[in-house]
Amino acid sequence: MNDVIKMFTAFLELSLLLSPILLALLLCAPLLGKRYAAKARCLLWAVLAARLLFPIGVTGERLFTLYLPLPDGRQAVEDAGLTPEGVRIPRDAAPESGDHPLDLPAAQLAVGPQAPNLAQNVTVVWCIGAALFLLYHWVCYLHTRHKLRRWSSPVQDARILEAFRRLKGQHGIQADIALFQSPRSQGPLLMGFFRPRILLPRKNYSDAQLWAILSHELLHYKRGDLWYKLLLLMANAAHWFNPLLYWMSRQADYDMEAACDSGVLKDADAQTRRAYGFAVLAALEHKNGLATALTTRFYSGKKQMLRRFADIAEQPARRKGAALMGVVAAVSFCSGILVGCGTTRLAEPTASAGDPTVPVAAEREPMGTVAAASPGGEGNSASASEKAQVMDALEQLYLADAAGSREKERELQSEISAVFDAAQWDASPYTGGEMIWPAPGKYVVSPYGWRFRGQDFHTGMDIAGADCYGSAIAAANDGVVKFVNTEYTPGRGYGIYLILDHGGGVSTLYAQCSNVLVAVGDSVVRGQPIAQIGSTGFSTGPHLHFEVRNDGAHADPLPYVSDLQQGESFIWPTAGGDITVGFKEYPGHTGIGIDRPVGTPVYASAAGTALEVRDTNVGYGKYILLDHGNGFQTLYAHNSALYVKQGDVVEQGQAIAAVGRSGNATGDSLHFEVRFNGRILNPADYVGTRQDATA
Amino acid sequence: MQQDYKKLPDSELEVMLAIWHCDAPTHIGEIQQRLNPGKSRPYQAVQILLSRLAEKGFVKCEKLGRLNYYTPLVEEDKYRAQETVSFIDKLYGSSPARLVAALVQDSGLKESDIAEIRRILERAGE
Numbered sequence: 126m127n128d129v130i131k132m133f134t135a136f137l138e139l140s141l142l143l144s145p146i147l148l149a150l151l152l153c154a155p156l157l158g159k160r161y162a163a164k165a166r167c168l169l170w171a172v173l174a175a176r177l178l179f180p181i182g183v184t185g186e187r188l189f190t191l192y193l194p195l196p197d198g199r200q201a202v203e204d205a206g207l208t209p210e211g212v213r214i215p216r217d218a219a220p221e222s223g224d225h226p227l228d229l230p231a232a233q234l235a236v237g238p239q240a241p242n243l244a245q246n247v248t249v250v251w252c253i254g255a256a257l258f259l260l261y262h263w264v265c266y267l268h269t270r271h272k273l274r275r276w277s278s279p280v281q282d283a284r285i286l287e288a289f290r291r292l293k294g295q296h297g298i299q300a301d302i303a304l305f306q307s308p309r310s311q312g313p314l315l316m317g318f319f320r321p322r323i324l325l326p327r328k329n330y331s332d333a334q335l336w337a338i339l340s341h342e343l344l345h346y347k348r349g350d351l352w353y354k355l356l357l358l359m360a361n362a363a364h365w366f367n368p369l370l371y372w373m374s375r376q377a378d379y380d381m382e383a384a385c386d387s388g389v390l391k392d393a394d395a396q397t398r399r400a401y402g403f404a405v406l407a408a409l410e411h412k413n414g415l416a417t418a419l420t421t422r423f424y425s426g427k428k429q430m431l432r433r434f435a436d437i438a439e440q441p442a443r444r445k446g447a448a449l450m451g452v453v454a455a456v457s458f459c460s461g462i463l464v465g466c467g468t469t470r471l472a473e474p475t476a477s478a479g480d481p482t483v484p485v486a487a488e489r490e491p492m493g494t495v496a497a498a499s500p501g502g503e504g505n506s507a508s509a510s511e512k513a514q515v516m517d518a519l520e521q522l523y524l525a526d527a528a529g530s531r532e533k534e535r536e537l538q539s540e541i542s543a544v545f546d547a548a549q550w551d552a553s554p555y556t557g558g559e560m561i562w563p564a565p566g567k568y569v570v571s572p573y574g575w576r577f578r579g580q581d582f583h584t585g586m587d588i589a590g591a592d593c594y595g596s597a598i599a600a601a602n603d604g605v606v607k608f609v610n611t612e613y614t615p616g617r618g619y620g621i622y623l624i625l626d627h628g629g630g631v632s633t634l635y636a637q638c639s640n641v642l643v644a645v646g647d648s649v650v651r652g653q654p655i656a657q658i659g660s661t662g663f664s665t666g667p668h669l670h671f672e673v674r675n676d677g678a679h680a681d682p683l684p685y686v687s688d689l690q691q692g693e694s695f696i697w698p699t700a701g702g703d704i705t706v707g708f709k710e711y712p713g714h715t716g717i718g719i720d721r722p723v724g725t726p727v728y729a730s731a732a733g734t735a736l737e738v739r740d741t742n743v744g745y746g747k748y749i750l751l752d753h754g755n756g757f758q759t760l761y762a763h764n765s766a767l768y769v770k771q772g773d774v775v776e777q778g779q780a781i782a783a784v785g786r787s788g789n790a791t792g793d794s795l796h797f798e799v800r801f802n803g804r805i806l807n808p809a810d811y812v813g814t815r816q817d818a819t820a
Numbered sequence: 821m822q823q824d825y826k827k828l829p830d831s832e833l834e835v836m837l838a839i840w841h842c843d844a845p846t847h848i849g850e851i852q853q854r855l856n857p858g859k860s861r862p863y864q865a866v867q868i869l870l871s872r873l874a875e876k877g878f879v880k881c882e883k884l885g886r887l888n889y890y891t892p893l894v895e896e897d898k899y900r901a902q903e904t905v906s907f908i909d910k911l912y913g914s915s916p917a918r919l920v921a922a923l924v925q926d927s928g929l930k931e932s933d934i935a936e937i938r939r940i941l942e943r944a945g946e
Contacts, residue, residue, distance in 0.1 A: 314923065
């Protein structure tokens with residue numbers, strides 16, 4: 126019991142100690158909100174919550190080494206936790222504004238021989254309070270979870286799943302986050318500490334809404350905001366008697382949302398912000414419609430809500446540096462006061478009571494550690510988001526601002542048609558034959574044709590790869606340099622580009638370059654370096670925009686170029702057998718079926734990384750999706766055993782699974798698929814129709 | 821027509837949700853595909869759940885060829901609206917959001933507030 130009393134007094138001491146700082150910070154919150162980025166404020170609350178939850182350096186024993194004026198004016202120093210006498214807390218002690226700064230009513234701990242029961246009673250009340258608090262929230266949580274789960278079903282809409290997959294990739298999230306549709310959810314939300322899931326209340330969302338909602342929730346996940354909430358809740362439970370903690374929790378929640386908003390909208394233009402704002406508003410309206418039916422709860426978050434939208438609409442110029450400074454200043458400010466407080470508080474009684482056993486410096490250490498740790502945390506989260514791919518960024522641009530992007534597309538069209546209209550084309554027939562791949566080692570990130578769900582027709586294909594900036598671009602075929610453009614407006618048009626004439630009206634265009642290595646009129650040979658990959662013009666990242674034009678009209682380049690994937694070769698994915706069920710043999714059969722006995726090894730058709738390894742009872746059953754890093758993916762389904770984990774690097778020919786009949790298989794068979802940039806291809810084109818026929 | 825439906829147990833509701841989300845009529849294979857991948861529900865289990873739902877009058881079962889096809893007889897919205905709001909729902913209302921990260925918090929905004937937000941956003945686009 127003495128230990129519990131000690132713990133309680135430690136928390137009580139912390140509560141009292143931090144309350145003035147907390148109060149000051151909360152009162153200044155509107156001001157803080159203007160000056161420092163929401164992320165910095167979140168960090169501040171987290172630091173405070175952690176401090177409140179872990180009373181390191183606060184022993185609790187020291188509370189009773191305080192000079193405490195007793196009613197009769199006597200002063201007593203006693204180590205209550207350790208002495209048999211214990212402490213007494215006068216039930217209604219008048220606040221005595223003695224010479225001590227911490228003289229609050231609750232701190233009127235006096236010491237007397239008849240007090241132990243009272244100290245115990247207060248501690249018991251504290252324990253019960255904390256337990257009830259946690260119980261309430263735990264029941265709430267379980268109840269909500271059950272209610273939501275009961276009504277949730279996995280999202281099946283391919284459009285939503287694709288958007289989700291894309292955004293996950295963009296945020297560099299590997300984890301398996303389930304996406305559910307749950308009409309009982311009052312708004313899109315993220316839940317689940319260990320098995321995270323995102324719930325969407327509705328089935329129909331516009332692309333812009335999907336982008337906003339999913340980005341927001343994914344960012345919550347990436348930042349570990351659920352754990353942040355848990356930390357605040359635990360701090361609140363330990364200090365349930367302190368009203369400031371409830372206030373802080375609400376403020377922290379608000380700041381967390383604001384930080385998430387500003388994270389999603391980082392570098393976003395006005396159009397994107399607006400689209401995001403409307404998406405949040407739509408969710409709010411949907412929720413309001415539901416909420417009135419269910420609850421009559423009264424909540425006054427109006428002001429904060431209005432401010433949130435104002436922030437979304439117009440991001441105030443808060444620099445990252447400023448944010449960091451804010452955190453450092455705030456943390457050092459708060460730890461400074463703490464240390465100062467601790468020192469004066471401790472110094473006084475120590476001096477008067479002549480008790481040298483209380484080390485003054487002990488208070489400093491934990492705060493010092495916290496202050497030093499926080500700027501590092503900020504730095505980490507900033508670097509994590511740099512995996513965004515060219516196409517994701519571009520697609521986002523399109524979805525967020527379709528009109529603006531179409532305008533830029535129109536510019537592209539007029540820019541290039543002017544050039545082609547002016548040119549005189551060689552009238553002889555095209556005799557060049559198959560072209561070569563113009564960017565060796567790089568692969569297609571966005572193919573020719575309709576893209577972004579019908580928002581844009583892509584007149585060429587975009588080719589990129591890791592660290593491709595500055596890589597050489599090869600002439601796809603022999604020809605003459607017809608046109609070179611080196612002047613451009615950043616963010617507009619084809620940027621730096623050149624056009625080669627290959628005779629017979631066929632020409633190739635190489636755009637968004639960083640540098641052109643040839644001049645108009647030069648004759649070039651097949652494979653000769655003619656330019657370097659860049660990101661000039663209307664581009665969101667280094668890539669080569671490659672077009673093939675026939676008499677000036679764009680055409681799908683794929684039939685013209687030979688080696689689509691530069692030496693990628695696939696092998697037959699299992700031991701023996703042949704195709705039992707062909708590609709598209711029945712509607713929806715997106716791969717080939719190879720009947721083999723259970724346990725026959727399944728081989729990685731090419732080297733790669735295990736992107737998804739799932740053990741399900743439906744559909745594909747136990748399956749593996751390998752990513753070959755060049756736009757190609759292969760899928761192996763219906764296995765009986767899986768030998769690799771998600772993220773494993775596999776060699777070509779490595780046994781990764783065993784044939785089985787899991788999922789909706791009708792017999793013992795391997796279901797094998799080949800995908801390229803999301804397009805489903807006929808595997809027979811890559812692995813042949815039986816083992817010895819492997820291409 | 822006001823009808824009182826029995827509250828469905830979780831497993832039956834899960835199957836019902838799958839049926840609602842498919843194009844009617846649908847068969848068991850399709851239903852199975854749409855069930856929660858986290859839980860394993862063998863074919864026979866789904867069949868049993870379907871027959872219970874048919875007994876309760878939630879679905880209609882027709883045999884077409886070799887397969888049984890199911891059509892929902894109860895609309896999703898109607899059932900949801902009718903499912904009793906439990907005591908605990910009333911007690912907690914929408915407060916338990918403390919351990920989930922929701923896009924929007926319960927703010928009790930009125931029509932006029934929504935209109936104000938709309939104005940803020942529209943102004944920003946100019």
